[in-house]
Amino acid sequence: MSEFTENLIPGLTTKSKISRFRPASYVLIPLAAILFQVYVPRFVEYLSYLELPLMVTVYFAIMRRQPVAGAIIGAAIGLAQDSLSSHPLGMFGIVMTLAGYFAASISQRFDVENSALRFILSFFFFLFHQVFFWVLARGLLGQNLDLLVPQKIIFAFLNSVVAVPLFLILDRLKIEDR
Amino acid sequence: MESFLSRYRNLSVLLLLIVAQLLLLAYQVKAGEDVRLIRVWAVTAVTPLARGIEWIRGGTGGFFSGYVFLRDVQVENQRLRQEVGQLRLRTQFLSAELATADRAKALLAFRSSLPSKTLPARVIGTGTGANARVVYVDRGSTDGVMKGMAAITPEGIVGKVVAAYPTASLVQLITEQGSVAGVISQKNRVRGILKGQGSANCAVEYIQNEDKLEAGEWFFTSGADRIFPRGLPVGRVKMVGEGRGGKEVIVAPSALQAGLEEMLIVLDGVHGLIPDPQTPASSDVSILAPPPDGASTQPASSAAEPSGAGLTDADRLREKYKRIGESQGIEFGASPGRVADFNRTPTPEAPAAKPEAAKPEVAKPNAPKPVPPVKQ
Secondary structure (H helix, E strand, O other), rough: OOHHHHHHHHHHHOOOOOOEEEEHHHHHHHHHHHHHHHHHHOOOHHHHHOOOHHOOOOHHHHOOOOOHHHHHHHHHHHHHHOOOOOOOOOOHHHHHHHHHHHHHHHHHHOOOOOHHHHHHHHHHHHHHHHHHHHHHHOOOOOOOOOOOOOHHHHHHHHHHHHHHHHHHHHHHHHEEEE | HHHHHHHHHHHHHHHHHHHHHHHHHHHHHHHHOOOOOHHHHHHHHHHHHHHHHHHHHHHHHHHHHHHHHHOOOOHHHHHHHHHHHHHHHHHHHHHHHHHHHHHHHHHHHHHOOOOOOOEEEEEEEEOOOOOEEEEEOOOOOHHHHEEEEEEEEEEEEEEEEOOOOOOOEEEEEEOOOEEEEEEEEEOOEOOOOOOOOOOOOOEEEOOOOOOOOOOEEEEEEOOOOOOOOOEEEEEEEEEEEEEEOOEEEEEEEEEHOOOOOEOOOOOOOOOOOOOOOOOOOOOOOOOOOOOOOOOOOHHHHOOOOOOOOOOOHHHHHHHHHHHHHOOOOOOOOOOOOHHHOOOOOOOOOOOOOOOOHHHHHHHHOOOOOOOOOOOO
C-alpha cells in the first residue's frame, strides 16, 4: 500500500475519529447556509450557484462519520430548504438524506481531514445532488427539467473550490475529538 | 426481526427517512395540496429577517459608506471634509430617494393606467436551490394576495404567485422551468405558449412553421392562461427559426432584463388590448405611449386621470368601461358589489364622453375586438 493511500485511508490502520460540535452549531450553521442561499443571490446574483446547505450537510456527515446521523442531518436541512422553495416538500429532503448517508459512509473509510479528498467529495456530491434531483423531478413530479451537464460540472467545481476553505472554517467549531 | 433491524440499523434508518419523505411527496402530488403549516412556519420565521436586511440595506447603507469614507480624512481638513462628506451623503441619499421616487412614480403611473386591480410589492428574497428562479415579496395573504395571481411590472410580466403566506408570497418567475403563459405576437397575431427554460430567456412553443414571426417582434399576453390579463407586454423575439415540430422561438422577457426590485400583484385582472405594432411597447415606452397622429401631448399631471388624446389602449378601454359604468350609475372599479353590464352601450348624453375617447379602440381592420372585462 502506498503512502498516499495510507494517508487517505487511515481507517485501515487506525481508528476513525468522530468530530463533535455544540448542539447550537447543528442549528445555526445550516440556518445560516439556507439564509445565505435565500438572501445573498438577491444582491450578488452570480452567487446563486452556491449550494451551501449541501456543503454543510456533507461536512457534518463526513465529520460525524455515522450514516444515521448523516441521513438525519441531511433530511432536516433538505426539508428546511424545501420549505423555502417552490417544490413539494421532500424533494431536497430525499436528495440531502442520501447525500448525508453516503458522505458519512464514505468518511468511515477515508481521511476526511484531507483537503484534496474534501474537494473531490464536494465535487462528487454536488453532481450527485443535481442529477438525483433531476431524476426525482422527472420521475416523481413529471417535470421536464433540462440537465445541463457542462454547466453542472462547472458549478460542481466552483462549489468545491468554496467548500474546501469553508470546511476549514467549520473545523474551528469542533469541540472534541474522540 | 429485531436482530435484522439492529444488524442493518443504518440502512433501516435510511429507508425509513426516504419512505417517509416519499409518502409526504406522494400526499402532496396526489392531493394537489401543500403541507402548508411547515411552509408557513418557515416563511414566517424567515420573513422578519428579510425585512430587517432590506431595512438595513436601504436605510443605512449610504450612511455606513459615508462613515467609512469620513474616517480616512486627514486631520487638518477634517471639518471641510466632513462637510463634503455630509453633502455627498445628502446627495447620495437624495439620489437614492429620487431613484426610488422615480421607480415608485413609474409604478404608480402604470398602476393607474391599468384596468386591473393591483397591489405593489417589494422583493425581499430569493428561493432556495442553485439557480432558483423564484422570489419572495413582502405582501402576503393578509394583504389579499392569493396563489395563482399574476405579478407584473411596467416593463412586462414577471411571473405568478405560487404560494401566499401571511406576511410574504412566493413568486415564480416566468423564466423558471415549468412556468407557462399564453402569448400572442403584436404584429402578426401569432399565438403560442411561453415556457420558462431555467435560463435568462424563454421559449415560445406551439407556433407552426408556416406562421409569420419576425425577430424583434413583441409578444403580449393573450389571456388564454387565465393568470395574466390580456395585453401585457411579455418580451421581444430574440431568435426565431424553423424546427421539426414547429417554430423555435426564443423571447427575452422584458421585465427581467434589469434587476427586479418592485412589482405589482394583479388582485383582480381585467383584460386589455394588444397595442398597435406602430406603438412601441418596450420598457421605455410602455408606461406612456406616444399620442396618436395629430394629437397634442398631454401634460404630465394628467397621467393619473387620462382622457382624450395621448392615451394608451388600456387607458381608452378603461375610459370606455368607466363611461358605461357611469351611465348605469356604477363607479367602475370602486366596489366589488355591483358589476355594470358592459354589453350595453352608454347613451349619447353620457358625461365626459369625448369624441376621441368614444371611437373604437383599434382602428386597424385586423385588430382584435374590444374585450369586456373578465374577472380572473
